[in-house]
Amino acid sequence: xxxxxxxxxxxxxxxxxxxxxxxxNGALQPVSSSGQSVSTTILRVTKKEExxxxxxxxxxxxxxxxxxxSAPIRLQSDLTEDDLxxxxxxxxxxxxxxxxxxxxxxxxxxxLVDDFQNNKPLVLNSNFVGGFKRIxxxxxxxxxxVAKAITLPGEGEMMDLMEVADPDVVxxxxxxxxxxxxxxxxxxxxxxxxxxxSSGEYVFDHSNMSRRALxxxxxxxxxxxxDQEFTDLALQEYKTATNMxxxxxxxxxxxxNPVKIRDDVLADFYExxxxxxxxxLSHPTFDLxxxxxxxxxxxxxxxxxxxxHAKDGSGYExxxxxxxxLDKINPQVASRMVSAFSRWxxxxxxxxxxxxxxxxxxLSSNGLSKNVV
Numbered sequence: 157x158x159x160x161x162x163x164x165x166x167x168x169x170x171x172x173x174x175x176x177x178x179x180x181n182g183a184l185q186p187v188s189s190s191g192q193s194v195s196t197t198i199l200r201v202t203k204k205e206e207x208x209x210x211x212x213x214x215x216x217x218x219x220x221x222x223x224x225x226s227a228p229i230r231l232q233s234d235l236t237e238d239d240l241x242x243x244x245x246x247x248x249x250x251x252x253x254x255x256x257x258x259x260x261x262x263x264x265x266x267x268l269v270d271d272f273q274n275n276k277p278l279v280l281n282s283n284f285v286g287g288f289k290r291i292x293x294x295x296x297x298x299x300x301x302v303a304k305a306i307t308l309p310g311e312g313e314m315m316d317l318m319e320v321a322d323p324d325v326v327x328x329x330x331x332x333x334x335x336x337x338x339x340x341x342x343x344x345x346x347x348x349x350x351x352x353x354s355s356g357e358y359v360f361d362h363s364n365m366s367r368r369a370l371x372x373x374x375x376x377x378x379x380x381x382x383d384q385e386f387t388d389l390a391l392q393e394y395k396t397a398t399n400m401x402x403x404x405x406x407x408x409x410x411x412x413n414p415v416k417i418r419d420d421v422l423a424d425f426y427e428x429x430x431x432x433x434x435x436x437l438s439h440p441t442f443d444l445x446x447x448x449x450x451x452x453x454x455x456x457x458x459x460x461x462x463x464x465h466a467k468d469g470s471g472y473e474x475x476x477x478x479x480x481x482l483d484k485i486n487p488q489v490a491s492r493m494v495s496a497f498s499r500w501x502x503x504x505x506x507x508x509x510x511x512x513x514x515x516x517x518x519l520s521s522n523g524l525s526k527n528v529v
Contacts, residue, residue, distance in 0.1 A: 159201040162226035162249075165210065165217035170246025172196075173217055179209040195248065196223050218242050223249040237263070244287035250301045253291070260284060261309050261333075266317060268329045273322070278329070280336040288337055292344045292374075299352070300366035303373045308333060311461040321502045323465035331380070338377040348374035349389065357398075372405040379409035387417060394421060444481060447489045454478055458496040465503065469510035472497075476514035479528065480521055487525035494518065494528055 165173040174193035177184055187197040199208050218239050222231050235243075243256040261284070268278050291297065291305050311330055315321035338345060352371035354364070375393060378386040387410065394406035403425065410421050444450060454475075458464045464471040475496055482490035500511035518528065 157202055159227045159229060161199045161201055161221065162196055162223035163199055164196045164220040164223055164247075164249060165213065166220060166242070166246060167217060168215060170242065172248055173213060175210060177211045179211060180207070184211070198226060220247050220249055220252045222255075223252055225251050241283045241287055245290040250298065250305075254301065254305045257287060257291075257305055258309060260287070262314065262317065265309065265314050265326070265329055265333065268332065269314075269318070269322070269325050272325050272329060278332050280333060280340075285337060285340050289341055289344060292341060292348060298366065299370045300362070303366065303369040306337075306377075307373055312459065315461065315502065316499075318502070320504055321499075322504060323461040323507075324467065327462040334377060334380050338381050342378070342381075345374045345377050349378065368402065368405070372409070375406070376409045376412070380412060391417060391421070444478075445485055447486060450482065450489055450493070454493055458493075464496065465507060467506065469507075469513070472507075472511050472514045476517050479518055483521075483525050483528050484523075487527035490525070491527035 165175065167173050172195035174195065175187045175197050176193045178187050178197070178199075179185075188194050199206075219233075219235070220243060221233055221235075222229070237260070240256045240260050243252055244260060247253040247256065264281060264284055271278060288306055291302055294302075308330055311323065311326045314326050314330070315323060318326075349371050352367045352374075354367065375386075375390055379390045390406050390409040394403055394410065397403035397406055407421055407425050411418050457471075458475065464475065466472075475493070479490050479494045482493060497511055497515055500508055500515070503511070518524065
């Protein structure tokens with residue numbers, strides 16, 4: 157067994173502590189072959205239990221563990237919530253900074269789900285807001301990292317962590333967090349959008365892709381506020397977009413709110429890109445005989461938890477009908493689509509009954525292929 161654990165130690169100011177020597181296996185060893193101090197070293201774990209002792213550490217540090225995802229493992233540690241907030245705000249390792257944010261976001265969302273279900277007011281932790289602000293305002297960070305770091309865990313991911321999943325409440329809580337962050341960091345998100353705009357020609361490279369990704373995430377936060385100023389900003393981005401990808405990103409920001417302009421923009425987008433197979437395929441151009449179109453549209457629908465898991469069962473019924481239609485056309489595609497029901501027992505009793513009814517409808521269908529069964 158060999159597990160390489162990349163480790164760094166942060167001082168009380170959030171700076172990396174220089175590491176020079178480590179005591180391991182009864183010997184004092186330099187952490188680098190050059191003898192120079194480093195900010196990150198790799199602990200080569202070969203046993204179930206091992207002890208590594210860093211020397212010349214003059215204050216209690218905050219450990220940054222598994223830097224750069226140095227080993228493909230699930231890490232459990234004794235880091236406290238305060239430690240994670242500290243790492244979110246200060247860690248020089250981008251992976252650990254992102255990981256700290258994701259752990260905190262998942263915990264926050266689960267706590268708020270519990271609060272909502274117990275009729276308690278929803279309150280966003282100020283430390284969480286502060287961590288986001290530090291990331292948004294740190295110009296030294298890679299833009300792709302920032303875009304990922306300020307993206308909340310998805311609704312599907314959160315439901316996988318719940319003993320009894322409630323899609324509606326998860327959606328409400330995630331929307332609440334997004335709106336609160338947008339409200340409290342309005343100027344920071346707006347600056348992020350403005351600083352990452354470009355009127356130049358579309359360029360497909362890491363720098364430009366990262367810039368666009370960050371701008372789009374920030375714009376989505378602002379548009380969630382349902383403020384006319386930010387709706388107009390998203391609409392301007394939509395109108396000035398020079399290709400479908402940029403226009404779709406602006407559309408996604410506008411489409412999250414039930415305003416009239418949303419319907420107008422959706423109709424415009426359809427008319428403009430209806431002959432492009434990558435668009436949101438609806439209307440007469442959609443073809444169940446085309447597996448890629450099925451995966452894109454129907455698979456995308458299943459990913460929209462609040463719609464697929466609608467309390468009235470309409471999402472399940474739609475999916476059940478689609479599976480039966482697909483089974484007569486392409487049983488392999490149908491078997492892949494029916495997997496959307498694979499976790500039906502994780503949801504509340506009402507949804508379990510509705511999902512089970514669709515599964516029974518599918519199973520009782522005459523001529524059902526072995527693929528779907």
